[in-house]
Amino acid sequence: MSATQPRLNSDVPTLLVKIFGKDRPGITAGLFDTLAAFSVDVIDIEQVVTRGRIVLCALITAPVTDGATEGELRATVHSWTESLKLQAEIISGTGDNRPRGSGRSHVTVLGNPLTAESTAAIAASITATGGNIDRIFRLAKYPVTAVEFAVSGVETEPLRTALATEAAGIGVDVAVVSAGLHRRAQRLVIMDVDSTLIQDEVIEMFAAHAGCEDEVAEVTARAMRGELDFEESLHARVALLAGLDASVVEKVRADIRLTPGARTLVRTLKRLGYQVGVVSGGFTQVTDALQERLGLDFAAANTLETVDGKFTGRVTGEIVDRAGKARLLRRFAAEAGVPLSQTVAIGDGANDLDMLNTAGLGVAFNAKPVVREAAHTAVNVPFLDTVLYLLGITREEVELADCEDGLDEGFEELAAPDRKPAPGREGTTAG
Structure with a gap:
């Protein structure tokens, strides 16, 4: 807008032009070519194509020059749409769209499947909090359906609380994050290792x-449910390994199975400039190899003590327990130059809780109820790359980037041997 043009206000007459019908190339250009004859200004445009059907909306100023009237514009637009076997609706009004309310959030919903009943429940819950759904678009259609709602009119925290309660009852995963530039900032993602x-x-x-x-296994399960102090359980379990030949490390490394979607998650985050790391109640004998294999920026874990080629039944160095994981998240964030508000933590066990609550976004991944209830959001499908959808990254964007890098379409999701979850592991928790 030039300095001589008046600023659009609520008193300026506007027209909302809606076009819908079978999609084909040239519709958008044709509409605005038609409108150009009336010297109108474009205030807003939205377009969506679903299964070959287009809905195109244009908010424009009413014609005010060259003697053109609103009636002439309406007749011309209707004539153009009829020639293409489309339909048109033109609504008079004043000013721009109704201003969005304060408090803006992105609500990501994951369903497998996403039913009409669950979608209705989420939408009703948003409304009940005083929120308004401004836009909805799909992030992914497989291996889960993921959609994002842009919501205004309610602050993020009460919206998150309301939707977490609703989601638990209807069997979908819902993540709520505040809108703003920080969502697009280069950030830090830290993950648990075992069963994450x-x-x-x-x-x-x-x-x-x-x-x-x-x-x-019994001690591990009790620790992850929060029934045992993690450090105590760690020492008890490690003591049982005393005398085991350390050469077994290579065998264990060879048998490690990445969680479905792990490669895709790390690869995509690194493309976007994110720094990625792991903190584990497990052992550096494994995490060091994972760091090299995946190109991780950070890695921390406990270290099994070895003497004369055998495990002693003890660990050395700083213990990575529940408090230690949160401490390491802070350390890595400082080293990465990233504020904690722009960090993401992913984990599944009780010893991940401090880390999840320290991060800007804590994601409980196939976690026990105590962890799901305490985290910012939960993902209960066995695909780690679904975390990308919580960050507003679409499936199409991921696949396009893979294609540009010479990876086959569906590379990891359909072909890689570690894509399929192990039988009985879909809902387990870990250290």
């Missing part, structure tokens, strides 16, 4: 070689 980045419990894999898997 990978499908396995590493200490149980070591225990299997030591012949004490059942005893270790």
Whole structure:
């Protein structure tokens, strides 16, 4: 708008032109070519195409020059749409769209499937909080359906609380984040490892070689449910590995299975300039190899002590427990130059809770109820790359980037052997 043009206000007459029908190339250009004859200004445009059907909306100023009238514009637009076997609706009004209310959020909904009933429940819950749904668009259609609602009129925290309660009852995953530039900022993502980045419990894999898997698994399960102090349980489990030949590390590394979508998540985040790391109650003997394999920026875990080629049954160095994970998140954020408000933490166990609550966005991934209830949001499908949708990244964008990098379409999702979750592992929790 030039300095000589008056600023649009609520008193300026406007027309909302809606075009709908079978999509084909040239419709958008044709509409604005038709409108150009009336010297109108374009205030807003929205267009969506679903299954070959287009809905195109243009908010324009009413014609005020060269003797053109609103009636002539209406007749011309209707004549043009009829020639293309389209339909048109033209609504008179004043000013721009109704201003969006204060308090703006992005609400991401994941469903497998996403039913009409659950969508209705989410929409009704948004309305009940005083929020208004301004826009909706699809982020992904597989392996889950993901849609995003742009909501205004209610602050993020009460909206998140209301939708978390609703989501728990209808079986969908809902994430609520505040709108703003920070959502697009280069950020830091820190993940738990066992049963988050990978499908396995590493200490149980070591225990299997030591012949004490059942005893270790029971202690692990109790710790992840929050029934045992993590550090105490760690020492108890590691003690059972005393005397095990350290050469077993290579066997365990070879048997590690990445969680479906792990490669895609890390690869996509790195493309966007994110820094990515892991903090684990497991062991550096495995996380160091994962850091190299995936090109991670940060990695921290406990270290199994080795003497004369055998495990001693002890750990050395700083213990990575519940408090330690949050402490490491802060450390990595400082090293990355990223404020905590722009960090994302992903985990599944009780020892991840401090980390999840310290991060700007804490994501409980296939977690136990105590973790799901305390985290900002929960994802309960066995695909780690669905976290991308919570950040507003669409499936199409991911696939296009993979294609440009020479990866086959559906590379990881359909072809890679670690895409399929192990039987019985979809809902497990970890260290």
